[in-house]
Amino acid sequence: MEAVRASAAWVASRSSHVTVDLQEIEKVVDKIQGNVPKVEWDFEGIHYFDNGPLTVQYLFVLDALNFCFWPDKDLSYDHLASGLKLALEKDKTALDADRLKNYTGPQLRQLLNWPRPLPIEEERVRLLHEVGLELERNFGGQAANLVKSAGNSAATLIELITRHFPGFRDHSLYKGHQVFLYKRAQIFVADLWGAFKGQNYGEFNDINSITIFADYIVPAVLRELGILKYGSNLSCSIDSNREIVPGSEEEVEIRACSIYAVEKMRDLIGKKFGKQLLSIDIDLWLWSCGVQNMALSHHRTLSIYY
Numbered sequence: 001m002e003a004v005r006a007s008a009a010w011v012a013s014r015s016s017h018v019t020v021d022l023q024e025i026e027k028v029v030d031k032i033q034g035n036v037p038k039v040e041w042d043f044e045g046i047h048y049f050d051n052g053p054l055t056v057q058y059l060f061v062l063d064a065l066n067f068c069f070w071p072d073k074d075l076s077y078d079h080l081a082s083g084l085k086l087a088l089e090k091d092k093t094a095l096d097a098d099r100l101k102n103y104t105g106p107q108l109r110q111l112l113n114w115p116r117p118l119p120i121e122e123e124r125v126r127l128l129h130e131v132g133l134e135l136e137r138n139f140g141g142q143a144a145n146l147v148k149s150a151g152n153s154a155a156t157l158i159e160l161i162t163r164h165f166p167g168f169r170d171h172s173l174y175k176g177h178q179v180f181l182y183k184r185a186q187i188f189v190a191d192l193w194g195a196f197k198g199q200n201y202g203e204f205n206d207i208n209s210i211t212i213f214a215d216y217i218v219p220a221v222l223r224e225l226g227i228l229k230y231g232s233n234l235s236c237s238i239d240s241n242r243e244i245v246p247g248s249e250e251e252v253e254i255r256a257c258s259i260y261a262v263e264k265m266r267d268l269i270g271k272k273f274g275k276q277l278l279s280i281d282i283d284l285w286l287w288s289c290g291v292q293n294m295a296l297s298h299h300r301t302l303s304i305y306y
């Protein structure tokens with residue numbers, strides 16, 4: 001994931017709407033004495049898990065659809081995770097590749113037990129079809145085979161996913177340069193690692209190469225902590241819930257600076273306290289704080305990537 005780390009640092013060094021405050025990172029690191037509170041994967045108890053290939057299929061579909069819940073104020077990630085779980089418990093074939101290929105918008109809503117159209121529903125349906133078709137074409141219909149073919153390497157798995165499934169190619173152009181963020185591809189690896197506790201389908205010998213997942217919750221938490229500082233126009237847009245255009249400098253800076261800031265935090269914890277943390281652990285801590293703080297205002301961008 002060197003490309004993610006390097007391009008995020010490149011953006012952070014040229015950023016004008018968002019600043020990473022290194023002193024504030026140090027204050028936070030000192031305050032917690034380098035001990036990032038441990039948050040268990042599935043602390044909410046909402047995910048499907050059976051320790052086998054169906055869990056892998058579930059997590060892949062989950063992360064294919066793991067984006068943009070905020071346009072519906074009642075919808076959240078929890079509904080997606082628990083909706084897919086219930087659907088699988090009712091019908092073990094619900095996420096088979098040949099079914100994924102054919103879902104319509106209303107059928108997806110029914111699957112998730114959601115009473116009205118989902119945000120960017122047509123894209124969600126298109127992405128489900130893409131997953132079903134490509135799994136069938138190259139992986140015998142099973143996400144578990146995709147994971148096996150990565151040979152326990154997180155970086156290889158992300159490369160395979162982004163090569164085969166265009167919907168996971170989360171990148172942007174910034175001042176003419178290509179910036180890689182790969183939020184949903186990386187979170188899929190982290191979900192495997194968390195669910196299978198680093199064993200079996202969750203065993204990756206390079207799990208430390210993963211960065212945080214640049215969504216709309218973690219940046220809001222970093223801003224609240226004082227680590228990210230926004231210029232006055234951007235602050236005003238976010239605090240008044242104005243949408244931030246996908247691919248705009250502001251949007252790319254928010255996401256890339258979040259990745260960069262957490263990498264800095266991780267380095268500092270290593271240097272000052274001699275602890276080698278994973279970005280995944282810092283992400284889950286920050287994310288869990290963010291989703292429990294209803295008052296946090298986050299940036300709003302219509303996007304299939306996060």
Ligand SMILES: Nc1nc2c(c(CN[C@H]3C=C[C@H](O)[C@@H]3O)cn2[C@@H]2O[C@H](COP(=O)(O)O)[C@@H](O)[C@H]2O)c(=O)[nH]1
Pocket residue numbers: 040041042043044066067068069070075076077078187191194212213214215216217218283284287291306
């Ligand atoms: N950085 C980061 N972003 C994450 C997650 C997760 C869930 N991860 C699961 C893995 C283990 C745990 O047990 C979690 O359940 C979702 N998101 C993002 O949040 C946003 C949804 O927010 P809201 O609208 O309030 O539900 C949306 O962009 C979604 O893509 C994460 O872990 N890290």
